[in-house]
Amino acid sequence: MTEAENRKAVRRAFLKFYRQWPTFGDDSDERAFAEWQALQPEERQAADAMLPGFLAFEAMNGRTVKFAASTYLREKRWTAVPEGMEGAGGSVIAATFGKAWMAERFARLGEPCARLPALTRFQELEIAEGRADRKALWRERMAKMGWTSVNAMNDQAVRFPGKGMRVSGEIALLGADFEAVRVGGDQWAAWEAEHAARGWPFLPEMGRVEWVYFPPLGAGTPGEALETFFGKLDRAKQLEAAQ
Incomplete structure (x- = not known):
């Protein structure tokens, strides 16, 4: 390939990338192309592949991209996207108890509880005679029957911990900022209590697993962290519906 042909190829690759940029048409083509040329070939490929x-x-984090394409290229902002994610529409294999796996788990827990059968006559008698608490029985029933797909994830995690599961690229992105929580520690106990309060099934017996990923708490509570997570999940669904 001659030098002239190489320049044309670089320009064509740039235009393919640039036409996807949200502010295309209002942006500076010259500045963006200058930054594109300053990148190594593999960086240009990554910048383009990771743009979606x-x-x-x-969008999931509630941020509208208004800055120039040149900023994205100069600051190499595509590196903020989790490794291995070539576009948001693909899928990835999520390691058991890893970030993407836990994001999928919380996404499923965010669905409405399944319709539950009524309490048994024996349970009603226990409640009437003061030997059982109605709310506690319902929470127990919810944990066992309300989110069967989550219980299935727990079962697979115990029986086939190395198998993992396939999740969407959007879910993997949602879990990108999850933080590691030590099994049995204070934060672990806080998350277990949050699950119990919502009637959710908690994680199974962890065996030798020492760390599991949860939405970041910052200085807040698990409930506040979940509110943030579900807000991002809603925005992701809206983005998908708009495409």
Whole structure:
């Protein structure tokens, strides 16, 4: 390939990338192309391949991309997208108890509780005679029957811990900022209590697993962290519906 042909190829690759940029048409083509040329070939490829994932990640976090394409290229902002994510529409294999696996788990827990059968006559008698608490019985029933797909994830995690599961790229992005929580520690206990309060099934016996990923608490509570997570999940669904 001659030098002239190489320049044309670089320009064509740039235009393919640039036409996907949200502010295309209002942006500076010259500045963006200058930054594109300053990148190594593999960086240009990554900048283009990761752009859909980057835009989805920004949208999930409630951020509108208004800055120039040159900024994205100069600051190499595609590196904020989790490794291995080539666009938001693909799928990935999520390691058991890893970030993406836990994001999928919480996404499923965010669905409405399944319709539950009525309490048994024996349970009603126990309640009437003061030997059982109605709310506690319902929470127990919810944990066992309300989110069967989550219980299935727990079962697979115990029986086939190395198998993992396939999740969408959007879910993987949602779990990108999850933080590691030590099994049996204070934060672990706080998350277990949050699950119990909501009637959710908690994680199974962890065996030798020492760390599991949860939405970041910051200085807040598990409930506040979940509110943030479900807000991002809703925005991701809206983004998908708009495409």
